[in-house]
Amino acid sequence: xxxxxxxxxxxxxxxxxxxxxxxxxxxxxxxxxxxxxxxxxxxxxxxxxxxxxxxxxxxxxxxxxxxxxxxxxxxxxx
Amino acid sequence: xxxxxxxxxxxxxxxxxxxxxxxxxxxxxxxxxxxxxxxxxxxxxxxxxxxxxxxxxxxxxxxxxxxxxxxxxxxxxxxxxxxxxxxxxxxxxxxxxxxxxxxxxxxxxxxxxxxxxxxxxxxxxxxxxxxxxxxxxxxxxxxxxxxxxxxxxxxxxxxxxxxxxxxxxxxxxxxxxxxxxxxxxxxxxxxxxxxxxxxxxxxxxxxxxxxxxxxxxxxxxxxxxxxxxxxxxxxxxxxxxxxxxxxxxxxxxxxxxxxxxxxxxxxxxxxxxxxxxxxxxxxxxxxxxxxxxxxxxxxxxxxxxxxxxxxxxxxxxxxxxxxxxxxxxxxxxxxxxxxxxxxxxxxxxxxxxxxxxxxxxxxxxxxxxxxxxxxxxxxxxxxxxxxxxxxxxxxxxxxxxxxxxxxxxxxxxxxxxxxxxxxxxxxxxxxxxxxxxxxxxxxxxxxxxxxxxxxxxxxxxxxxxxxxxxxxxxxxxxxxxxxxxxxxxxxxxxxxxxxxxxxxxxxxxxxxxxxxxxxxxxxxxxxxxxxxxxxxxxxxxxxxxxxxxxxxxxxxxxxxxxxxxxxxxxxxxxxxxxxxxxxxxx
Numbered sequence: 001x002x003x004x005x006x007x008x009x010x011x012x013x014x015x016x017x018x019x020x021x022x023x024x025x026x027x028x029x030x031x032x033x034x035x036x037x038x039x040x041x042x043x044x045x046x047x048x049x050x051x052x053x054x055x056x057x058x059x060x061x062x063x064x065x066x067x068x069x070x071x072x073x074x075x076x077x078x
Numbered sequence: 079x080x081x082x083x084x085x086x087x088x089x090x091x092x093x094x095x096x097x098x099x100x101x102x103x104x105x106x107x108x109x110x111x112x113x114x115x116x117x118x119x120x121x122x123x124x125x126x127x128x129x130x131x132x133x134x135x136x137x138x139x140x141x142x143x144x145x146x147x148x149x150x151x152x153x154x155x156x157x158x159x160x161x162x163x164x165x166x167x168x169x170x171x172x173x174x175x176x177x178x179x180x181x182x183x184x185x186x187x188x189x190x191x192x193x194x195x196x197x198x199x200x201x202x203x204x205x206x207x208x209x210x211x212x213x214x215x216x217x218x219x220x221x222x223x224x225x226x227x228x229x230x231x232x233x234x235x236x237x238x239x240x241x242x243x244x245x246x247x248x249x250x251x252x253x254x255x256x257x258x259x260x261x262x263x264x265x266x267x268x269x270x271x272x273x274x275x276x277x278x279x280x281x282x283x284x285x286x287x288x289x290x291x292x293x294x295x296x297x298x299x300x301x302x303x304x305x306x307x308x309x310x311x312x313x314x315x316x317x318x319x320x321x322x323x324x325x326x327x328x329x330x331x332x333x334x335x336x337x338x339x340x341x342x343x344x345x346x347x348x349x350x351x352x353x354x355x356x357x358x359x360x361x362x363x364x365x366x367x368x369x370x371x372x373x374x375x376x377x378x379x380x381x382x383x384x385x386x387x388x389x390x391x392x393x394x395x396x397x398x399x400x401x402x403x404x405x406x407x408x409x410x411x412x413x414x415x416x417x418x419x420x421x422x423x424x425x426x427x428x429x430x431x432x433x434x435x436x437x438x439x440x441x442x443x444x445x446x447x448x449x450x451x452x453x454x455x456x457x458x459x460x461x462x463x464x465x466x467x468x469x470x471x472x473x474x475x476x477x478x479x480x481x482x483x484x485x486x487x488x489x490x491x492x493x494x495x496x497x498x499x500x501x502x503x504x505x506x507x508x509x510x511x512x513x514x515x516x517x518x519x520x521x522x523x524x525x526x527x528x529x530x531x532x533x534x535x536x537x538x539x540x541x542x543x544x545x546x547x548x549x550x551x552x553x554x555x556x557x558x559x560x561x562x563x564x565x566x567x568x569x570x571x572x573x574x575x576x577x578x579x580x581x582x583x584x585x586x587x588x589x590x591x592x593x594x595x596x597x598x599x600x601x602x603x604x605x606x607x608x609x610x611x612x613x614x615x616x617x618x619x620x621x622x623x624x625x626x627x628x629x630x631x632x633x634x635x636x637x638x639x640x641x642x643x644x645x646x647x648x649x650x651x652x653x654x655x656x657x658x659x660x661x662x663x664x
Contacts, residue, residue: 010350011321012312046309049526051328056624058528070328073313075321075526076561077386077519 001029003065007036011073013047016040033069034059048074079103080289081143081575082111087185089200089207091273092133092192096207101186108663110571110584111142111186113169114553114591116158119189120167121594126601130162130265131247131272133193139180139238139278140188142555143575146181146286146364148298150306151557153177153364155261160602162265162272163249163420163469164488164512167598170261171516171552172253173363173371176236182282194274197245199227203281212276217242219413219457220254227279238278241415242457244271248467249488250420250456254412258371258382259363262417264489264511289576297573302367306560314370314559315360319386320350322493326390329525330625331495331502333395335443336426337484337614340495341623344399348389352401363557370559376402384408384418387515390493391422396429397443406450414457423490424466424473425452430482437477439465484612487512487604496615498625499525501537504638507609508541510595516558518544532625534634538641546588553591554584590662593646596654597664606652609639 008022017023017040027035033050037059050057051070063069082101089096102119109115116138128134137159144152155177161168180188183204190200194209197216201208215223220241227237236255243251244267251267252260261267270276288294305311313321323345326332330340346352353372361371361382371382384392384404392411393404411418428439439462441448455463465473470490474483484491489512496503501520509517518541524531529540547564554571556562564581571579599608616632643650647658 010313010324011316012309014316043309049325049328054328056329070324072321072325072526074310074522074561075313075325076311076522077319077322077515077558 002026003029003031003063005036005063005066006068008068008070010070013042013071013073016042027063030062032060032062033057036063036069037071042071046073048072079106079575080287081147081571082106083181083184083186083286085185086187086189087202087207088189088191089209090191091194091198091209091275094209098185108587108590110550110553110587112140112156112553112555113158113549114587114594116140116156116169116187117167117591117594117598119187120158120160121598124160128160130160130165131268133273135160135269135272137190137269137273138187139190141177141181141186142553143571145555146178147288147574148294148365149570149574150298150302150365150367151560152555153366154555154557155180156552156555157253157261157266159266159269161511162247162268164264165602166264166487166511166604167595168264168266168511169552170253170263170266171555172238172255172259172261173557174236174256174259175364176238176255176280177555178364179236179280179282181286182284183280184282184284188278190273190275193272197274197276199277199279200275201231201279204283215276216245220415221257221413223277224254224257227277231279231281235279235281240267240270240276241413243415244268245276246459247271248416248456249469250417250424250467251415252417254415258412260412260417262419263514267415288574290573294573305562305566306367311368311560314368317350317354318370318372320353320372320384320389322386323349323389325526326494328624329498329531330620330623330628331498331521331525333390333491333493333495335397336395336430336482337491337495338430338618339622340498340620340625342394342399345394347399348393348401348404353384353389356401356405366557368557368559374405376405379406379409381405381409381412387493388418388422391419392425395422395426395493396449398446398449399444400446403446403450407453410450410453414453416453416457419492420469420490421453421456423484424470425449427470427473427479427482427484428462428466431477431479434479434482436479481613484614485513486611487608489513491612494521494525495620495625496611497532497620497628497630499531500534500630500634500638501540503611503615503630503635504537504541504642505544507611507635507639508545508642510592510599517548519548520544532628534638537638538645542642542645545592546585548588549591550584550588553587586662590664593654593658593662594664597659600653606639606643609652611635
């Protein structure tokens with residue numbers, strides 16, 4: 001069975017979505033955020049905080065149909 | 079030594095004299111440059127107890143070994159003095175191109191002493207050093223003053239300038255360059271004002287010798303492509319610091335309504351996308367390929383900014399979700415020569431004191447009209463501006479709102495809520511110049527990373543290590559936004575200077591700088607009692623979002639602090655032990 005999630009990448013990561021702001025993707029049930037990132041060839045070290053439905057989550061979290069995933073780049077600062 | 083000009087320019091404003099002297103090379107060996115070397119000069123030259131606003135205080139402008147080279151993200155200038163806001167050591171850094179200009183004029187550092195008899199500006203063109211009349215500039219905004227100086231001296235000069243706030247020696251006054259870049263914190267602008275010094279104009283035309291130019295030319299393009307411009311840092315180009323706002327919102331550490339909450343309902347109106355929508359272009363410092371500056375325009379007002387700190391402190395913390403208003407507020411602060419972190423804090427404090435009936439300042443969370451009038455009132459010292467210019471600590475003491483004053487050692491808190499990032503609390507409490515996010519930034523590992531944010535576990539070690547990293551980075555002078563490794567830092571210094579520093583040497587240099595800063599503060603009477611946080615952080619739970627219900631319990635804070643002192647090899651009263659002084663050869 002497939003689920004559909006909304007996916008947003010922020011800042012420089014947008015290029016992994018061909019500079020689109022967001023996409024919808026179908027994944028196998030039981031897929032995690034890590035599976036989603038792998039589907040877009042996003043390297044681990046290129047990603048920072050992950051939010052699912054506005055809540056900070058780890059990449060091992062299992063997604064459900066209708067989830068909205070936002071991935072931020074690592075930031076340093078300042 | 080290569081990489082340095084091996085020359086310090088010393089100017090006495092009282093008699094308009096100047097002299098040059100060799101850079102103190104034994105100190106360079108240990109402290110490298112920038113922050114560390116500047117603190118060493120001040121520590122050795124300033125008599126204990128010197129009032130920050132007296133003629134005897136010194137203002138040290140100092141570059142690093144990489145300043146003026148093609149190595150990326152090395153364009154900042156360190157400015158060191160005793161802080162008028164806190165009485166602590168104070169080092170600020172300022173971007174733009176002025177640091178390279180000073181180096182090209184032939185100096186690693188400029189030490190300014192005493193006080194000019196009348197409003198003046200310092201003009202430096204290579205070996206020509208003159209104190210000139212600034213009567214016609216005194217009282218003007220920083221923007222107008224800088225424009226006039228550029229018109230007089232040509233587009234090639236670089237200018238450091240204060241606004242009316244610095245002239246009036248306000249504790250939240252900053253130094254500007256290129257109109258929108260600031261050495262912001264601790265009242266560094268007031269030190270210039272106290273010396274009757276409106277501006278410093280610099281033009282340098284000399285060269286700089288580096289250790290291995292051929293190798294530098296060979297490796298820099300690869301380094302930029304594979305490291306500086308990688309996904310790890312490239313957010314600085316695509317979005318700049320506004321990127322942080324949504325991270326803070328999601329993790330519940332976005333200061334809101336004077337730190338009463340950690341999330342802000344109107345955050346989407348002031349986030350990175352909102353800033354990008356009014357962006358007209360990008361702006362970079364000397365030698366920088368990241369160009370983090372956002373040139374924005376809203377209505378009739380253009381600025382470079384607003385940065386995250388301004389969006390957080392002058393936006394959500396004041397309940398303001400109107401980006402155009404924040405840009406106008408930012409522009410007014412820049413022109414008056416005011417630090418937006420401190421001003422945002424003190425306005426939010428006044429809003430809460432008004433709300434709670436402590437004192438009516440006529441300011442309300444979210445109300446734009448009265449908010450917009452504040453920077454000019456502070457800078458010109460009119461109406462409520464006289465009170466607000468006191469800063470959070472003194473304002474609260476005057477009217478009885480201590481519980482609402484968000485400051486450490488008299489310096490107002492930056493934009494990361496410590497109740498949702500406990501290591502950040504320890505970092506604020508132990509930072510050398512009061513509440514500062516640039517001495518250590520554990521929030522990146524905690525609230526924005528994988529470490530448990532609301533836990534004291536291992537935070538003392540984290541904060542200590544980050545403090546060493548930043549102290550070394552600011553001494554070599556690399557920008558915050560290049561997250562480079564110690565090894566890369568050492569390689570680049572060695573290339574420029576023909577040295578053989580290892581990563582371990584730089585960690586040690588960082589530790590040395592932190593300890594020397596501590597000794598400075600200790601000499602001025604600061605103790606463990608000053609290493610604390612505002613009462614609200616210990617007592618008032620946050621209200622919403624990921625950090626709803628969170629406090630940083632005082633017992634947990636004390637545990638982290640004790641562990642931190644022990645790890646540092648300090649006494650439990652926070653003082654540096656003699657053995658540590660000997661070990662680090664301070």
